[in-house]
Amino acid sequence: MGRHGAAEPRAEASPLESARFGCSVARLTVPPGYGSLAPVREALRASDADVVVLRYPAENVGWFAHLLSDDGRVPLFAGSLVYWSLPAGLGRRPAPQAGLRTAALEDRETASALVAGIFAEYGNHYAANPLFDGAAALAGYRQWAAGSAEQGRCLALWADGACGADRAVGATPADAAAGTAGGGRGEILGLATVADDGPRTEILLAGMVPAARGRGLYAHLLRAVEDRALGRGAAEVVISTQEHNTRVQRAWARYGFRPSHAVLTVHMVRSGLLSTPGRPQRPAAREG
CATH class of the missing domain: 3.40.630.30 (Gcn5-related N-acetyltransferase (GNAT))
Structure with missing residues (x-):
C-alpha cells in the first residue's frame, strides 16, 4: 500500500485502445491526494506499452517538468479534464x-x-x-x-x-x-x-x-x-x-x-515512436 492509503500506481493495459490505434496503450490514473511522483515514474518505467495515458491531479502541476527528463519516454501534454458536481x-x-x-x-x-x-x-x-x-x-x-x-x-x-x-x-x-x-x-x-x-x-x-x-x-x-x-x-x-x-x-x-476538481492528462510515448518513418499520423485539424 502507498503512503496515501491507496495501492501504488500501476499502468494497466487498454486492449480496446491498443486495437483501435494500432499501438500498445496503457492507462495510469493517479488518485486524488497522491503527492509522490517517484512511484508514478517507476510505474511508467515498468510498462512496456508504446503509450501510457497518464492522468494525475492538477494540483501536481510541477510533475510535468520532471516527466520531461524521463529518458525512455516523451511526454505530450494532452490538456486537462475539469469536473463539476x-x-x-x-x-x-x-x-x-x-x-x-x-x-x-x-x-x-x-x-x-x-x-x-x-x-x-x-x-x-x-x-x-x-x-x-x-x-x-x-x-x-x-x-x-x-x-x-x-x-x-x-x-x-x-x-x-x-x-x-x-x-x-x-x-x-x-x-x-x-x-x-x-x-x-x-x-x-x-x-x-x-x-x-x-x-x-x-x-x-x-x-x-x-x-x-x-x-x-x-x-x-x-x-x-x-x-x-x-x-x-x-x-x-x-x-x-x-x-x-x-x-x-x-x-x-x-x-x-x-x-469540483481538475485532472491533467499526459501521453507518455516511448522514445523514437514519434519520429519513426511510416508511422501513421493523425489527420491535420481543420482550420476555422
Whole structure:
C-alpha cells in the first residue's frame, strides 16, 4: 500500500485502445491526494506499452517538468479534464415543455449514430498525439455509447410533433438519420450515457445533436439524469469535459453544478515512436 492509503500506481493495459490505434496503450490514473511522483515514474518505467495515458491531479502541476527528463519516454501534454458536481435534487430544473420527453435509449446503432454527430468536432485528449487517428478516436466514443445503450445506461431527449419538425437550417443527412432513429418515438435531440457508482451518478457522454443546439434544451437532458440519480438514491451527479469546452460548462453552471476538481492528462510515448518513418499520423485539424 502507498503512503496515501491507496495501492501504488500501476499502468494497466487498454486492449480496446491498443486495437483501435494500432499501438500498445496503457492507462495510469493517479488518485486524488497522491503527492509522490517517484512511484508514478517507476510505474511508467515498468510498462512496456508504446503509450501510457497518464492522468494525475492538477494540483501536481510541477510533475510535468520532471516527466520531461524521463529518458525512455516523451511526454505530450494532452490538456486537462475539469469536473463539476451537483448534489442530487438541487438542480435548477427546467419547467416541462410540451412535445419534449426523456426515456432510456437501448438501441446500439442509434446511440452510435448520435455520438458520431454530437462529438465529431470535440477536441479530446487523443488529438494531442500524432500516433492517434481522429476517426479512430471518434469510433471509440461510438462504441462506448453503443455499449452503454445495451447495458441500460443511456438516456435520450425526444421531441414530437412541431417541436421535432423544427430543425435548424443546415442540418446534415447524418444529423437527420441520428435524430429520427427513435423507432417511431419522435426525433432524438440529445443523449447522455451514465455510470452509477455507489452514492454518485457520473455523466460520461452528453450532448445535443448540432441541429438542436442553442435552443435551451440541454437542461432537459440534465434533468433526466438527475431524476435517474434520485431514483436510485444517489447523492451526487458528476460530469467532466476538456477545459476548453467552456460553452457546456456555462450550461452546467446555469443548472446548478459547481466546479469540483481538475485532472491533467499526459501521453507518455516511448522514445523514437514519434519520429519513426511510416508511422501513421493523425489527420491535420481543420482550420476555422
